[in-house]
Amino acid sequence: MRQFKTESKKLLDLMINSIYTNKEIFLRELISNASDAVDKLNFRSLYDESIKLDEGDLAIRVAFDRDARTITISDNGIGMTEEELERNLGTIAHSGSEEFKEANAQSQGDAVDIIGQFGVGFYSAFMVASKVRVVSRAYGEDAAHVWESDGLEGYTIEPGERASHGTDVILTVRDNEPGRDGEEGESYDRYLSEWGLKDLIKRYSNYVRYPIQMMVTKSRQKPKPEDAGDDYKPEYEDYEELETINSMTPIWKKHSSDVSEEDYNEFYKSTFHDYEDPARTISFHAEGALEYDALLFVPGRAPFDLYSKDYEKGLALYSSNVMIMEKCAELVPDYYNFVRGVVDSADVSLNISRETLQHDRQLRAIARRVEKKITSELEDMRDNNREVYEKFFENFGRGIKFGIYNSYGSKASELGDLLLFWSAKEQKMVTLAEYAKAMPEGQKAIYYAVGDDRERLAKMPVVTGVLARGYDVLLCTQDVDEFTFQAMREYVARDMPKVYEDDAAREAAQKAQADGAEPEVEDRRLELKNVATGDLDLATDDEKKDAEEATKEHEDLFGALKEALGDKVEKVAVSSRLVNEGEAPACITTEGPVSLEMEKVFKQGPEGGMPGVPQAQRVLELNAKHPVFQKLVAAQDAGDSDKLKLYAGLLYDQALLVEGMLPEDPVAFAQNVCELM
Numbered sequence: 068m069r070q071f072k073t074e075s076k077k078l079l080d081l082m083i084n085s086i087y088t089n090k091e092i093f094l095r096e097l098i099s100n101a102s103d104a105v106d107k108l109n110f111r112s113l114y115d116e117s118i119k120l121d122e123g124d125l126a127i128r129v130a131f132d133r134d135a136r137t138i139t140i141s142d143n144g145i146g147m148t149e150e151e152l153e154r155n156l157g158t159i160a161h162s163g164s165e166e167f168k169e170a171n172a173q174s175q176g177d178a179v180d181i182i183g184q185f186g187v188g189f190y191s192a193f194m195v196a197s198k199v200r201v202v203s204r205a206y207g208e209d210a211a212h213v214w215e216s217d218g219l220e221g222y223t224i225e226p227g228e229r230a231s232h233g234t235d236v237i238l239t240v241r242d243n244e245p246g247r248d249g250e251e252g253e254s255y256d257r258y259l260s261e262w263g264l265k266d267l268i269k270r271y272s273n274y275v276r277y278p279i280q281m282m283v284t285k286s287r288q289k290p291k292p293e294d295a296g297d298d299y300k301p302e303y304e305d306y307e308e309l310e311t312i313n314s315m316t317p318i319w320k321k322h323s324s325d326v327s328e329e330d331y332n333e334f335y336k337s338t339f340h341d342y343e344d345p346a347r348t349i350s351f352h353a354e355g356a357l358e359y360d361a362l363l364f365v366p367g368r369a370p371f372d373l374y375s376k377d378y379e380k381g382l383a384l385y386s387s388n389v390m391i392m393e394k395c396a397e398l399v400p401d402y403y404n405f406v407r408g409v410v411d412s413a414d415v416s417l418n419i420s421r422e423t424l425q426h427d428r429q430l431r432a433i434a435r436r437v438e439k440k441i442t443s444e445l446e447d448m449r450d451n452n453r454e455v456y457e458k459f460f461e462n463f464g465r466g467i468k469f470g471i472y473n474s475y476g477s478k479a480s481e482l483g484d485l486l487l488f489w490s491a492k493e494q495k496m497v498t499l500a501e502y503a504k505a506m507p508e509g510q511k512a513i514y515y516a517v518g519d520d521r522e523r524l525a526k527m528p529v530v531t532g533v534l535a536r537g538y539d540v541l542l543c544t545q546d547v548d549e550f551t552f553q554a555m556r557e558y559v560a561r562d563m564p565k566v567y568e569d570d571a572a573r574e575a576a577q578k579a580q581a582d583g584a585e586p587e588v589e590d591r592r593l594e595l596k597n598v599a600t601g602d603l604d605l606a607t608d609d610e611k612k613d614a615e616e617a618t619k620e621h622e623d624l625f626g627a628l629k630e631a632l633g634d635k636v637e638k639v640a641v642s643s644r645l646v647n648e649g650e651a652p653a654c655i656t657t658e659g660p661v662s663l664e665m666e667k668v669f670k671q672g673p674e675g676g677m678p679g680v681p682q683a684q685r686v687l688e689l690n691a692k693h694p695v696f697q698k699l700v701a702a703q704d705a706g707d708s709d710k711l712k713l714y715a716g717l718l719y720d721q722a723l724l725v726e727g728m729l730p731e732d733p734v735a736f737a738q739n740v741c742e743l744m
């Protein structure tokens with residue numbers, strides 16, 4: 068007996084002891100494998116002329132034997148060689164076993180999660196079967212092989228017989244389990260019935276493109292005997308007939324009004340191995356110069372490997388009913404990599420290869436339309452189904468931000484309005500347009516703050532200072548946020564109330580409005596500003612004057628503080644952000660393109676420790692109205708340079724702490740605090 072690989076064994080344990088309520092999905096998984104196998108053969112026949120297939124013969128059969136307690140799923144697809152049986156059914160073939168181990172550890176054996184994440188396919192058979200036998204003959208081979216296992220320790224592979232290419236999967240269905248402790252038992256008998264199997268096929272596999280056939284028992288009236296008397300009662304007899312159970316028309320070819328939401332959801336879940344319904348289903352059909360059908364889904368949750376390098380984006384590409392490619396990456400841009408679905412177009416050449424894909428004009432045109440459609444559907448979701456959209460954004464927003472960043476901002480006008488950020492004022496997620504609409508008159512920029520914790524950000528002096536002036540601040544906690552804003556540089560807010568330069572124009576407009584004219588609107592360019600960098604230009608004329616005077620008056624003091632802090636700061640200056648006695652005594656801001664948060668991201672990056680990593684140019688800003696400032700002035704006046712040095716270090720370190728960074732020398736900081744006490 069051959070042993071299962073460790074990870075496979077774990078998965079099998081999960082399957083066998085599964086309390087997964089959806090055990091019935093085993094059939095859809097096996098049928099989907101059968102359909103894939105037929106697809107593969109069909110596709111191979113396109114370029115291998117020696118393969119002669121009659122499309123009409125391609126089918127999947129389901130049969131059962133109540134007495135022997137077996138269900139058989141057969142296909143006449145590509146089949147498997149001995150090696151393939153070993154490789155495909157002895158290990159978790161499709162998903163890296165490392166990832167499985169990780170997910171298994173994290174979910175601590177939660178079957179639902181594992182099954183959902185991995186779409187465990189073939190192994191799901193063991194949820195209902197005590198033994199699984201696979202008889203397979205690969206196309207072009209003379210010999211067949213039999214793989215068999217009870218799903219516990221291992222499996223055997225032996226020579227076997229099969230009339231032609233294809234695979235039979237034969238399940239020995241478990242005995243019914245009685246309920247225990249008031250819990251309901253498990254009835255497996257229902258899978259050993261015509262109606263039970265038909266129901267499962269219709270529910271889960273209705274749109275499989277190949278006929279799923281089953282022998283069904285039907286009843287018909289016997290012919291009336293010629294000598295029947297007047298009191299003849301019609302007699303009936305049972306007979307058997309091979310029936311195609313599924314509808315077969317690909318679901319994407321149907322009009323959305325003819326398909327129920329449930330059917331779409333089932334199709335999505337079975338095809339893309341998700342256990343949650345999609346957040347959005349997008350079905351569209353193009354006619355004219357370029358014809359195609361597309362059925363796209365926005366998943367309800369992010370797949371576990373979305374941000375790993377192994378994640379493969381792409382839509383399934385069909386042409387004339389043949390699947391050409393399972394994941395055609397060229398059909399979706401990276402920032403919509405989460406979209407799953409199918410594009411079917413007879414206009415795409417069947418012989419398209421990976422190399423020619425990118426240059427295929429038809430395909431590029433379809434991709435452009437697909438992208439536009441996704442964008443407009445997301446916009447619709449944002450406007451009409453906000454709750455769902457916010458969940459969507461939580462799942463996939465990061466990718467969209469990367470889209471803007473990676474395009475150096477050239478995608479900003481298309482994607483910018485899909486972004487959501489946390490508004491400190493509104494205490495909820497807002498779009499940039501909503502931010503702009505809520506701005507008080509006179510606000511010229513969109514303000515944001517970056518850090519890793521929303522609550523901490525909300526308390527930062529640089530944030531509270533802007534909020535105190537009545538301006539909202541977007542609190543951003545993703546590493547990509549600031550890079551995205553920098554790539555965007557500005558946001559163009561549409562339909563903003565027009566600002567009139569001169570009084571005469573304003574008065575004329577007011578008069579026109581009083582006479583019933585619509586208020587005039589205009590597009591406004593709003594700079595995106597980090598509240599902790601550069602000059603925010605928020606100070607009033609009086610405040611500016613005060614700051615200038617304080618700067619002049621205490622020139623020596625600032626010089627001495629700068630000297631005390633050395634290279635840590637670029638300069639020490641009077642703050643135009645902190646202008647009230649009640650505000651913080653000091654804060655650290657930056658000048659130039661690199662902010663403190665960006666510096667952090669760079670440091671954590673691959674070149675983090677190397678020389679030349681971009682550094683933030685720090686400025687220690689002092690609140691000239693704060694009592695602490697008077698202490699500094701006093702120390703300076705008294706010529707107490709030791710004290711001044713101590714104060715400078717402390718102010719700098721505590722400002723760092725407030726901004727979520729550790730003082731460069733925590734021990735010195737602690738000592739300084741003690742000395743002060």
Ligand SMILES: Nc1ncnc2c1ncn2[C@@H]1O[C@H](COP(=O)(O)OP(=O)(O)OP(=O)(O)O)[C@@H](O)[C@H]1O
Pocket residue numbers: 096100101104142144145146147155156160161185186187188189190234340
């Ligand atoms: N009926 C079949 N005919 C030919 N090959 C099969 C058949 N069933 C399974 N296989 C092979 O076994 C492999 C493993 O099947 P399994 O259902 O576990 O995973 P999968 O189909 O690759 O992944 P998923 O089910 O998540 O899409 C398949 O990839 C396929 O190569």
